Amino acid sequence: MKQKIMPALTRITEMHEVSSDLRRQLVDCWIAVTNTGGAAGFPFPPVCENDVEPVVDELLGHLDLTRSRLLVARFGEDLAGWVVLRCDPFRLVAHWGSVHHLQTHPDFRGRGVGSALMRELRRVARDELGLEQLRLAARGRAGLEDFYGRLGWREVGRWPSALRFASDDTRDEVLMLLYPL
Numbered sequence: 001m002k003q004k005i006m007p008a009l010t011r012i013t014e015m016h017e018v019s020s021d022l023r024r025q026l027v028d029c030w031i032a033v034t035n036t037g038g039a040a041g042f043p044f045p046p047v048c049e050n051d052v053e054p055v056v057d058e059l060l061g062h063l064d065l066t067r068s069r070l071l072v073a074r075f076g077e078d079l080a081g082w083v084v085l086r087c088d089p090f091r092l093v094a095h096w097g098s099v100h101h102l103q104t105h106p107d108f109r110g111r112g113v114g115s116a117l118m119r120e121l122r123r124v125a126r127d128e129l130g131l132e133q134l135r136l137a138a139r140g141r142a143g144l145e146d147f148y149g150r151l152g153w154r155e156v157g158r159w160p161s162a163l164r165f166a167s168d169d170t171r172d173e174v175l176m177l178l179y180p181l
Contacts, residue, residue, distance in 0.1 A: 007074055
């Protein structure tokens with residue numbers, strides 16, 4: 001039986017930890033994911049560097065040791081996927097975090113990258129940030145509910161017809177929860 005090779009996972013807490021090469025790979029990954037139909041934050045492909053670079057820079061600029069993490073998955077020097085975890089220090093909601101932009105580069109799909117990132121994100125949320133629960137919003141009718149469900153997430157609600165991609169393509173935004181961590 002052939003052993004499955006898993007990606008190397010790295011967590012990043014501050015912008016200065018992101019090399020120019022990693023920044024470039026984050027942009028390239030997001031472009032590739034979006035332009036192949038992935039539900040990762042840009043709903044209207046095609047996108048290009050001019051669309052994605054400012055969003056990546058804003059995301060990186062908000063990294064903070066106490067409130068967020070960027071988790072990246074690599075095979076060798078190649079970025080295979082990434083995800084962002086955020087939490088709010090306001091004590092009313094400081095016990096939960098939110099998950100953003102999970103994506104696997106199309107060249108690495110089917111190799112467990114997304115699942116590995118989400119398992120590590122759960123561990124980081126619990127053990128490093130002291131969170132008790134995680135939340136995310138997912139695009140309906142994209143198969144994401146099943147993916148997250150296999151990782152222990154459950155649907156807790158929907159915003160009906162919240163996402164309009166075209167006049168004949170309106171979808172729910174699915175609200176999901178992972179609790180306890």
